[in-house]
Amino acid sequence: MIRRFSSLLAALGVLLVSAPVALAYEPVNVVHTERVQVGPYGLTVGFSTWPVRAMQSLDFTFIPDDGIQGKSGTLRQTPEGSERGRTTPLARHPRKREVWGLDIRSLDLPGNWTLKFAIDGPAGRGEGALTGLKVLDQPGPPLALSWSVSALPLLGLIGFLGVAWRRTKLTHTERTAV
Numbered sequence: 527m528i529r530r531f532s533s534l535l536a537a538l539g540v541l542l543v544s545a546p547v548a549l550a551y552e553p554v555n556v557v558h559t560e561r562v563q564v565g566p567y568g569l570t571v572g573f574s575t576w577p578v579r580a581m582q583s584l585d586f587t588f589i590p591d592d593g594i595q596g597k598s599g600t601l602r603q604t605p606e607g608s609e610r611g612r613t614t615p616l617a618r619h620p621r622k623r624e625v626w627g628l629d630i631r632s633l634d635l636p637g638n639w640t641l642k643f644a645i646d647g648p649a650g651r652g653e654g655a656l657t658g659l660k661v662l663d664q665p666g667p668p669l670a671l672s673w674s675v676s677a678l679p680l681l682g683l684i685g686f687l688g689v690a691w692r693r694t695k696l697t698h699t700e701r702t703a704v
């Protein structure tokens with residue numbers, strides 16, 4: 527009884543000691559920044575990967591000069607020469623709560639992109655844009671080739687199961703014929 531109780535206490539102690547480490551987020555590592563004037567607000571746009579590549583996940587941070595308190599805003603991401611884009615409200619970054627940001631987001635197409643900002647705050651409404659954000663081609667092989675190579679083991683498994691099923695069926699047929 528005492529042995530079980532001490533084992534339970536030891537397991538509980540390990541759980542309590544390791545829980546804060548397990549819950550800790552990896553910090554956002556900003557490796558490149560750009561400045562944007564959004565009306566009366568200065569804004570620093572941070573990137574966790576530079577140069578930016580299409581379909582490569584990265585973190586964006588948006589840091590107004592005097593903080594995000596008392597402000598709200600939107601971000602519109604648009605590829606050059608396209609009317610389609612994605613508009614999202616500026617929200618706190620999940621791992622860097624004192625700034626706005628996007629966590630593990632990617633830009634889908636290579637080319638020049640525009641990030642348009644609208645911020646409402648104590649100094650009124652401001653609008654501005656980061657234009658000419660160069661997004662390079664997707665890293666690695668083309669998607670079709672990647673998917674084709676990754677499907678080979680599945681096709682091999684299907685072939686193996688088909689052969690095994692056929693042999694089992696033939697063996698069963700031979701037994702019933704005898």
